[in-house]
Amino acid sequence: MINLNELQQFVSFADCGTLVGAAAVLHLSQSALSRNMRNLEKELGITLFVRKKNRIELNENGRYVLNLAKSLLADAASLSAKAQAFDRSSRTIALGVCAPAPSWVLTPLLSSLYPSKLIQTEIAGENKLLSGLNDGSYQLIVLPFNPGDEQYFTRACSREHLSFALPKDHRCSGRESLSFAEMDGENMLLMNDIGFWNFVQTEKLPNSHFLIQSDRFSFNELVRNSSLPSFTTDLAKQYLGINDDRIEVPISDPEASVTYYLLCLKNSRKAYQALFNAL
Amino acid sequence: MINLNELQQFVSFADCGTLVGAAAVLHLSQSALSRNMRNLEKELGITLFVRKKNRIELNENGRYVLNLAKSLLADAASLSAKAQAFDRSSRTIALGVCAPAPSWVLTPLLSSLYPSKLIQTEIAGENKLLSGLNDGSYQLIVLPFNPGDEQYFTRACSREHLSFALPKDHRCSGRESLSFAEMDGENMLLMNDIGFWNFVQTEKLPNSHFLIQSDRFSFNELVRNSSLPSFTTDLAKQYLGINDDRIEVPISDPEASVTYYLLCLKNSRKAYQALFNAL
């Protein structure tokens, strides 16, 4: 059986050009390296070097074996990496969501139902979520619609309603409800990483400018100390707490209400039955 | 660095299903194997087995790693094999010929010009010769025509003329020359492995039957003791000796004379310059 250490030493020698140099890189004595290279030749049953009086170089065999060796060593390293990645993925449930809210309820639920697994959550676009579910990089995904595809197992998991969060002195703070159109053009505060809700920015309020915050705490501070309108949702209030000094005005457009659907592949339905039952 | 021995032991265990069985196959004690499997898990940083009280089985990781391991071990084995094949081929000049005669002169010439190399000769068809020259399985080939291709270096190396070798009492033994057509239908003696000359059998004498001999000595005996006509060529006479009691009658058809061309790839022209000069 060929020895990967010797092969690695061989590659190092080829990189360095001298035994002394390679030995230093490998934290090995020259003599050991010299011996091991002889062993490698003996094991393969061929010569790999031309030995001059005070110099040793690769011969044609050596150059040929060098390529094979590099490839084999890369494969060996990738075996370890792949094995570890496989193990890690088997201990992990990767949940892909189209918006932050579904993960607020699903993440703790998953943790309690599957205590031996790591729960990994990611916000992504709908296409990435669907393709990720198919290629195994997600085990569960949440979409803002029901794809109605035979290969998925689906269940509605929650609804979310978007509201404007207005300062008390805002001109619309007394209204029962508001449409996107009525607020279009007004500058607003907005959280980053809101996933699916981004369409509001680009499609519903194309004339507004948005002050974007990625940190939830900073965002809350900003909301408290600014007179710019912002957004909130029923789920955000429930799971993240309320900003007392803001008036919530529900948004009347139908797109401001969304139903989230939890999906897994049909063939992994059994594994996540407990989760679907708990919804 | 991963250990191929342990990996091999892992595969053996997977094949056998028990440590004791695998240990026996590997000529190893149970305890050593058990330890090594633990080491393998430790090195990879993952579990590979489910350990029951008196049984050990592959887990999901194990089944996954098994495939990777088999592939890596196969690659490692092929590295040795490839390296040895490469070395062997570098010590060998493979000469492909379309007929026996060119090798009679070229083989000894190659041996004397390249004394450190093994000379390997093979008779093959024209297509195999050309593709073999291109893919490296031949370094030199001899064809009965000049392909006139830019990628080859070519030189005419010899001519051969086919004659009928007739018994003294044959009806045509007094003739100055004979055409194939005049002999078509007559049964004849023939050597096997005559390469290019096979066309005579199928195209020029379609109505004759041939008594085929693969051994040169048996063939000569047969020729001496039979009244069937056979063939000879000027080169065969020169290099293999003459059958005294046969009358040679040259064949008048133009196809009975052939010029052989020696070819190598342009980029290996320098390596075989000495050979081409010697022709």
Next chain:
DNA sequence: CACAATTACGAGGGTCGTAAAAATG
């Protein structure tokens, strides 16, 4: 009780490092 895996311990082999030798530009 037979069989399987694991653990403990001592023996043997292999690999390493130090040091010396040989050779070259």
Next chain:
DNA sequence: CATTTTTACGACCCTCGTAATTGTG
């Protein structure tokens, strides 16, 4: 003379085998 490869020798580590231990059907 500095640099490099090779060889000799002793130390150490690692792996193996034997044997005892634990647990199961």
